[in-house]
Amino acid sequence: MNAQVEMICRTGTAELQPSRLQRLGLWMRDHRPLIQRIQWAVILFYAVLVVLPAFLPLPDYEAHLWNNLTLFAQFLFWGIWWPFVLISMVLFGRLWCGVFCPEGALSEWASRHGKGRPIPRWLRWPGWPLLAFITTTVYGQMISVYQYPQAALLILGGSTLVAILVGYLFGRNQRVWCRYLCPVSGVFALLAKLSPLHFHANRQQWQAYRQQQQPLTSVQCPTFLPLRELDSASPCHMCGRCTQHREAIQLEARLPGSEIVTTSKQSANQWEFLLIVVGLLGVAVGAFHWSASPWFVQLKQMLAGLLISHDWLWPLEAHAPWWLMTFYPDQNDVFSLLDGAALLLYIGLTTLMSGAVIGLCLWLARFALSAPTQALYHLSHGLIPLAGAGVFLGLSALTASLLRAEQVPLFWVNDVRALLLAGATVWSLWLGWRIVGQYPSKGARYVAMLSYSAAVVWSVFVWWLLFFYW
Ligand code: SF4
Incomplete structure (x- = not known):
């Protein structure tokens, strides 16, 4: 600071510590x-x-x-x-x-x-x-x-x-x-x-x-x-x-987070936007969701029903080597082609849905500010705390399940998760408020913030589904 x-400072006379x-x-x-x-x-x-x-x-x-x-x-x-x-x-x-x-x-x-x-x-x-x-x-x-x-x-x-x-x-x-x-x-x-x-x-x-x-x-x-x-x-x-x-x-x-408010106004770009909206809040969400999601099971059942009704049974039985799709028969863990296709489809659909909702909310916020496309990329940076917290929690779910298998008492885990998500939500909202304030359109600030907040709510919702609903 x-x-x-x-x-x-070496100005010739003064030398500060x-x-x-x-x-x-x-x-x-x-x-x-x-x-x-x-x-x-x-x-x-x-x-x-x-x-x-x-x-x-x-x-x-x-x-x-x-x-x-x-x-x-x-x-x-x-x-x-x-x-x-x-x-x-x-x-x-x-x-x-x-x-x-x-x-x-x-x-x-x-x-x-x-x-x-x-x-x-x-x-x-x-x-x-x-x-x-x-x-x-x-x-x-x-x-x-x-x-x-x-x-x-x-x-x-x-x-x-x-x-x-x-x-x-x-x-x-x-x-x-x-x-x-x-x-x-x-x-x-x-x-x-x-x-x-x-x-x-x-x-x-x-x-x-x-x-x-x-x-x-x-x-x-x-x-x-x-x-x-x-x-x-x-x-x-x-x-x-x-x-x-x-x-x-x-x-x-x-x-x-100060860099996000100021430097990102010029430096944010479409690749970072895509990494946040499509990568972290889309693909990563789908990747962490599928094993717990009842929608994944429904999707697989629907695909299986479709295949059976057309008498195409081979995708239900065929599998691939372990380096292409999970294949560990000794562990009773084998992906059929149907499993693999359902997994890809589930991640794809989650990405599409999540990306579309968040992208639209951010686009509306930018529109309300009458700001150039750069503002869209800038606004997406406000979601970094939530995107990061979600991926951290997703990874730590494995930590929790391994510890649970060892009978370690984890009654506190959900409280910590809720606290972390709440903290990241507040941080993202605060960053959004500061980002929106960087643009001159004063009257539209609240409209833009409302739209940005909808993107925040959706980002919380996708992680809430995984940790607290399913
Ligand atoms: S990565 Fe480059 S800029 Fe960063 S501390 Fe090292 S030398 Fe300096």
Whole structure:
């Protein structure tokens, strides 16, 4: 806070003490070898969790978290690791990416020793994170990635191999994979906008440094960001390497979500809009819903009835290999073609319905404000707290079911869920109010807010169905 005052100020006469955050940034910059050792430790841990269980027999009905590595890894990986990585984005920005992520670290390491080719144009296409998120989410459901270690190894191990390959081929000492292709980078970039921390470049300081004709040092940002304009926490991996660069860049505190109100007015784009409305509040909702949804059962029964009435029985019996659709006969868990088709259809219909309702509400809000299309993208950023909370709760449902199987008392879980959803709803409403206030159309502010609130109510409704109704 108050960076002007706390900035390490070298005007020739005064030298102010750095704040704690600035000292943390400096510490990160000066302790790269330690951070790299941490990264290798995480890589080792990740490899054990992802690779080993895939070669062990599947747990039987008597296995427990504490005596079966597969169950323990499943709990640690999907139940703790992933949900809390999402939380960490909101609390600390993308610190996870810059300091702990095994895939990012491996990709950067490969890039250090690789071919160093220029990044091709097709790879810079901004739609990759959205496409990769949707594909991995749907494919993950088709092969039951949360339940079976082979499926987890296929998706996560496959993604790690591609990350290494991309690092080896393109860029030098960079994270081309993280910047353009990682399936979760889009989601992380959205959640980091809520963070109270960010690396920020003070432009006056930058300018002053130039005018003092000081030596022009350079820093290689792994995600190759234009450091002079550094402000958003979205693309920054919080690695700390640029701390105090040109005496202008520092780790600073800010009001949580403030980036969404101000910076997003210019920076929000259609890909982020689609990731929120179609990806997080559409595809992800369908992916978490289907196993609990009575509508899914009805849909499947309807499709089965249709097939039987036409005497087409083979889709009810035919199945596919485990890497295409869930196939674990020993566990009595086999998807028929009908199951797979119903699953795809259910996720597709949920996405269509949810996307249409939220998109329409946001569009009406923009219309009421008589603002350009950019305002539509900006408004969608207000829903990030709800979208993030939903995905966190969806992931933590597995944590709860694994703990429940171990007889851990979880009477408090629904209260915590309700509290979290309520908090995210208030946050989204508050952000919406501030966003709407950014546009001059004063009289229409309440109409726009009403329409925006309808999008919020729908977003709460879809998660309420899953956790409190079904
Ligand atoms: S801007 Fe780049 S170098 Fe600076 S902290 Fe972020 S990722 Fe690291």
